[in-house]
Amino acid sequence: MQYFPCPFCGPREETEFHFAAEAGKPRPEPAAQVSAQSWAAYLYLSxxxxxxxxxxxxxxxxxxxxxxxxxxxxxxxxxTTALPGRDAE
Ligand SMILES: [Zn+2]
Incomplete structure (x- = not known):
């Protein structure tokens, strides 16, 4: 079992966490003009x-x-660090 340090709660078992996304991946804009292929790459490729x-x-x-x-x-x-605008206590 691995422990991950939540910036808000401290170390917790890895089973309490879920991967959300690759950090720093820019959203293609304007979204309405982005091709379906580019949008799919943004959503699913890392x-x-x-x-x-x-x-x-x-x-x-x-x-x-x-x-x-x-x-x-x-x-x-x-x-591990809180997202901008979310202060860990
Ligand atoms: Zn937490």
């Missing part, structure tokens, strides 16, 4: 790097979304 990754995760227990920097190869969590 860089999926081997090594350091920046991802958005949600802690289902508190409902907060946050950024997790982790190494996908070693599974080490390098940092």
């Amino acid at each position: 860089a999926a790097p081997k090594g350091e990754a920046h991802e958005i995760w949600v802690h289902r227990s508190c409902g907060e979304f946050f950024v997790m920097k982790r190494n996908t190869e070693t599974r080490a969590v390098l940092a």
